[in-house]
Amino acid sequence: MTKDHGPSIKDDEQYEALRDEGMSKEKAARIANTDRQAAGRRGGNAQTYDDQTKQELYDKAKDVGIEGRSKMSKDELIEALRDH
Template sequence: MVKSHGPTIKDDAQYQTLREKGMSKEKAARIANSDRQTTGKRGGKAGKYEDWTKEELYDKAKEVGIEGRSKMDKKELIHALRNH
């Protein structure tokens, strides 16, 4: 039986599955709350993180709330963004 995660989670089953796979609460909620009909259509427009400047990576890390970003180098920022 799927547990209700409250009104802020649109797809409780998907959220629970993602959490069981080890995703953070934030990332699982972001995915479970996405509109599946438009998500696939939006993707693929951003370049690879390796092509971004360190400043761009820092700004993205700030936007998604990654802590400790000011002490990270470019490689660490990429890793943090991919695993947040």
């Protein structure tokens, strides 16, 4: 039986599955609260991380609050952004 995570989580079942896979609470909640139909319509326009400069990656890491970003290489920034 799926646990009720309160009104802040729209899809409790998906949230639990993502948490079981080891995803952070924040990321699991963000994904579980995404309207799937709207997400499918808006996707596909972003550059891949590999195509971005180190400065662009650094700026994105700064926006999402990744600690230690100033000492990271481009590959480390990519990994940190993907794991966030």
